[in-house]
Amino acid sequence: TEPFQAWTGFYTSRSTLKGIARRASSLLYAGESFFTQYVQKHPESSICKCGALKQLQSLRWAVSEVQHHDGITGTESPKVKDMYMNNLMYGMFNVKKLMASIIFDMNNAKKNREVYSAVYNKDSGMPDVDQYVIVYNPLAWNITTFVTVSVSDMAMSVYDELGHSVPAQVQSPAESSSTYDLYILVEISGLSYRKYHVKALTGEQSAFIGRSVKYKRKDLTQANQQHQQLLPVVNNCYQVLFDQSTNLMHSITERETNQTVQLTQEFLEYHVNGDVTKGPISDNYLFAPNATAVPISKAVGLEVVFGNLMTEIRQYFYSNITAQDYSYAVYTRMYTVPEGYDGRLLCRSIEQEYSVGPLDFNREAVLRTSTNLNTKQLLYTDSNGYQIQKRPFKTYVNNTVARNYYPMVQTAYIEDDTTRLMLLAERAHGVSSQGNGQVEVMLHRRLWNNLQWDLDYNLTLNDSSVVRPVIWLILGSKAATNILYRTSGLVLEHRPVVMFGASPGDKPRLPRQLQQNSVHSSPVTLPPNLHLQTLSIPGWRYSSNHSEQVHNIHMGKQKQGDADFSRVLLRIRHLYEAGEDPVLSQPVMVNLKSLLNGLGSVKAVEERSLTGTWDVNALKRWKWKTAQYPSKGFFNITETTENCTVTVHPKEIRTFFVYFQSQ
Template identity: 25%
Template sequence: MDRSVCLLLFLAIGITCVTAQSCGYQKCHSLPIKPGMINVHLVPHTHDDVGWLKTVDQYYYGANTTIQRAGVQYILDGVIPQLEANPKRRFIYVEMAFFKRWWDEQDEDMHSRVKKLVNEGRLEFINGGWCMNDEASTHYNAIIDQMTLGLQFLNTTFGDCGRPLVAWHIDPFGHSREQASLFAQMGYDGFFFARLDYQDKANRLKLQNMEEIWRGSPNDLGKVADLFTGDLFAHYGPPEGLCFGILCNGQPVQDDPKLHDYNVDERVKTAENRSMEQAKHYHTDHIMWTMGSDFHYQAANIWFKNMDKLIKYTNAGNKVNLLYSTPSCYVYHKNQAADVKWNNNNTDDFFPYADKAHSFWSGYFTSRPAIKGYVRECNNFLQVCKQLEVIAGPMPFTNGGPSSQTFREAMAVAQHHDAVSGTEKQHVANDYAMRLHAGAVECQEVVSHALASKMKKGSVDPPAAQFCSYLNISICATTEENDRFSVTVYNPLARQVTGHYLRLPVNGQSYTVSAPNGKPVQTQMLKVTAQTAKVRGPRGNATSELVFPVTVEALGFSTYLITKATGRASRSLFMPQVETNVVSMMIPQSPMMREDTEIHNEHLSLIFDSTTGLLKTITNLKTKLILNVQQAFHWYNSSTGNNDDSTQKSGAYIFRPNDTEPLPITTKGSVITKVVTGELVQEVHQVFSDWVTQVIRLYAGQRYAELEWTVGPIPFKDGLGKEIITRFDSDMQTDNKFYTDSNGREILERQLNHRLTWKLNQTEPVAGNYYPVNSRIFIKDKSRQLTVLTDRSQGGSSLKNGSLELMVHRRMFYDDNFGVGEALNESGVFGDGLVARGKHYLMLESPADSSQLHRNLGEQLYMAPAVSFTPNTFSTQDWSNNFNMAYSALKRELPASVHLLTLELSEEDTALLRLEHQYQAADGGTPQTVSLQGLFEPFEVVTSSVEELTLGANIHAEKLERLSWNTNEGTTGNVSQQCWDPSSATVSLKPMQICTLRFHVKRRW
């Protein structure tokens, strides 16, 4: 209906007219495309970091201008009226963490105006996640969660017209193959990024291969994970000389011929030249200009006024056609080129990224190890919190009470490419941690209420749960100060967990532990190490650690009752406590040990060299595999940019060592100071220096060794920046190949000094071979595989045959000059340098046996049991009479290859469920089927209500129609892989497939 007719009807009889929607690809049909000319798609955009130099709040409000003049609210305030002033104008917005905050502050009139612009395709959301997440340090679980948070907001607020069609990662520092796969599974048709290795980009420009079909899962999901991908020509800013905002230096279009500074001819000539220069590197007659940059459009009228003029005068010629557009319309018109066959040979990723010869952005794979560890830990607890909201029901959480929402948003913000990456200023890192802590505290209330509701049998309420956030350094007031306490262990996995060990700080000499069935549990007492006491300082005073194994049912909890034993009578009653034997007490300067030291359990034997005290041999006792391997700590001296090759320094982003061979960290003589043996755990304590220590443990029944490292404060008096690694040197012949995970999912093969799709001229032989390790790295030969799993994201490599290294900590004294403006010189709790403590998990298996084992272990580490405590005033019998001591929310376990990735409340009686096939076909993964009928104990899935959604949970799977692309191997793109069968109420999963379902729950009470 014509708008004037609509207005007359409204004035006459009160009919309200709704503007016809022209969103999606419909909006692209009306663009003024001119065949035979270079059609330049001008994309007005702003890149708004969700924290970097300033905190999230400071960026939104425009505060702290001494650091940066950036205020997101003013961008959105100014863009809306500029779009309304000219119907040809377009604008895209990306970060929902900012947009939702702005949206919530607006009145209904503004809501209506914005919805109109969205419905007409003039304001378009691109990417649509809560943030633009990092791609190296992020786990796929957290990526999916943060994207879902933003996409569901858009879907709820704007419907189909709010759905992003194109992914937009213009600033992350390298790009993972798994990220492309996830975007494809979310239903995107295109993916654009700006940061591409300088050599790779030069090669692609030469070959006209700046745009291609990226194969995100070539061996498992196949075409489902294929995605049209483009590298932006001019980074993510406008062409040189054509920047028009208040943050630009470009000349405005001065079009009054009566004035001396009239420059229309020069401005048009610049536009034509930039267009033709770019077009020769691309297929089709369509190219894209990113008209904006970091926090641009705070004075939106300047940008739009000059772009209007540039379009008008340039289009008066016959060479170039400039038009307002969006990335989705650009993708649409690229797709319409029927005569182009797109390359689809890329199955690699884009790591590590270098922007010049000696600037490899591989330092941030490890930067800020403490916050990387905290993000991983918090995501674990967030999944627990979300699950228990569904299991226990929403009753305690209505009317503004505690919920998981605060934690969800904090975790989503933490995935930003200047958050978990470790590339933010220190005060911003503190702000990220504060937000995570606030969310975790609120979720502790949720978890406490939920567990209590499932424990309660009758009228007596169980004690409120207490949480101990510093168990890794033996701090827990509940266990230290009480002679009787309970421990409730919740298992977020869909399979029973057995042989999981708890280590609780205590002050007694002996304790008895009672299992949920009332039977005594074997325990072992160990002294708190001097290093742990030093790290925790005055925050705790436990003298010992109580160690015992727990068994927890699938998606459920078990409660263990602990009592301090007084006298020999109570110890003889519960015989299970075993003695700990300290085999040797040696200082690093002591004489050499007379013979090698061995610790072992039923699966592994570890032998340590008699002279050095270093790990010497690993033996798999079941398969008889033997590996000669030495493990030690070393440090690279960080470049200060004072050598002949380059002035580039190591910093938060850049890893650039001064030498290719690191320096050893060791004292004279043996590094072993203590060997502890016992029936539950055996330990070797190593001191490499006064700031690097390690405890290597073998727990009974476990197929891996645990290596707990403590590094810091990294010394600084010598003025040398240091980048600390742990290195394993073995007798394997690995052909210069090693393997790393991609965001915790699929495995990629790496080869020293090699790139899969282009010829590398290696200029940094160490940093140029470092890759992100999110969960695991391994090397192998024909019969053996050495796998190291991590508890956080780190950088890793194999720089020579049989060697494997991981960077665990780094401290520098110079900025690397990429914007952060600070040296990566973190302080600790007590004002000294940061002390980082983490764990590596070491496995030796045959290659055939390794894949499923390390995937299962990785799942257990990432979704570790959550532990809560209560002081206990009940007797064992009274506790058992009043409370459930064990519970499972599943009536049957899921198959070993199927992971319960997501269980969360969508609405009060609606749940979102994701089931994931976590094995690759190469791991021996085979199709799996799971029935939802009778699966859950506390509720029934209303199968008639089940909706299958895309991975981002914002599109019904059967409604998804992706663009198809012509490639050298046929067509790709619009391929369905639906998993839900309503006739049988079953989910069918192929290797690496994730099934996303939403359904109503029918409570059983």
């Protein structure tokens, strides 16, 4: 970063591609573990394993391709962006099709005249068709969350595999009039799936119906701060107040500690220069605002959909009190989980979805959250999605705003001595703290300039799209948020995969095999401080002995052949740093045979380097000069015992090849 060239714009450039890339990576993660379990549990399956692996490989390639330094940053030309998008969508389609085929095969669906699809079909909501929702949890934790499907009727009922009624809520969506949104509360074990029967039905077991209340649009220029009327929205964890004189958020109270933080949100735009003869410019890489951000809304509309399971607050931001169309929107969702369900993560996360765009030329849109926390303009972000770093505000002679922007891969937070406000995102953004108690997230950019180099490569970022990013807000003590944010971030990133099925007839067909697979199968479950980072069948044919593999290549003995389906790649990651939490930062012992018992009987385990290329026993790793190890040199550590019990230390990733007994 130079005085007039702050390379902080690319943190947000091409936000849509950033979101699709993250979703594709999440789907690949789910597809890998789903396919691995299928191969191990159903070795004589009817699906061609080589063809299935090629479907996975198409998404592996697309996800790898977009990691190029111009792809993940959004600094590629439009035609290259289109290539990334096409390859990602093609790979995602293949993996969704593969997962639907696996469901179809495992449940003998052909005999029951059932049809499974990864894509929702509105026709399946017809009265004479039984509609199924199949939900796969790709995480190695038991989760309780909501999935959303579109339905054609307000009177709906949802049942699980055993015919028990499932809590659900149906309501009119914010931006459609032809369908309704059905929120289904799902409770799924690690790496397992459940099947839910959705039926148009009224009665005692029908889904709750959300009740919409629309409030008068308020002129922000005429707001009366002396006579505030506050509208409360409450769940078991928070009370959020909205100021009815402005329709803006007023405060959040964390109910367990009764700690209240004054909090308001507004959209602003940075105006930037596009003429190189008039000063510094913004482009795909650079962020060079002319001045401080400008508020863009003079009126705010408010609608609240009250429900037993979820309350949604819809705020619409208008350029003036008489404008027909809103410029921006925020949809805030607060969840209430019934007794008998583990709703801790759902309750503690305030979900916000934004609608931003299309922007005018040379505008950069931010959402600024202002609080009464005395943060001293100190911001924390995860620069690489792995490690939290302090970001103190620094004053410069030139370009202070842009030079205080930092990358937010997933996490950012501000705090005072007692309370922390944490933001978790499902795509990368630029983030900054431009004032005490403030945090602002750049959501979208649309730029044009006449720099010849940018014109030659078509790098002017004329992005006229509407972006819809999602951010979760978590408010609480430092200790409480430390426990929550690691798991919450992964739950946000790896949401359940939803597939759909239908079969003719009035009664739900519940194949016995499906009940066994989804309800009675052995889940793969890790403690909350460990994450199953990889469970896949790479298909690699190279030797486990790296020296032998290199020798074979040099001698021309490396031949192409069928993929190796016997080798399973497993990675387990410890989520916490040493000293971060008194309990969760402790080393964890895991018995790999017990962990993977649901897939089959483990025959052998080889510990590998992070890439899987090297046998860990052949590595010579550096031992750094620290207080614990005062001398420098190489060292090896292997802790894999004969019964396959391993210890995972804070922030450690351990990688294994696992081989199962033939079934």
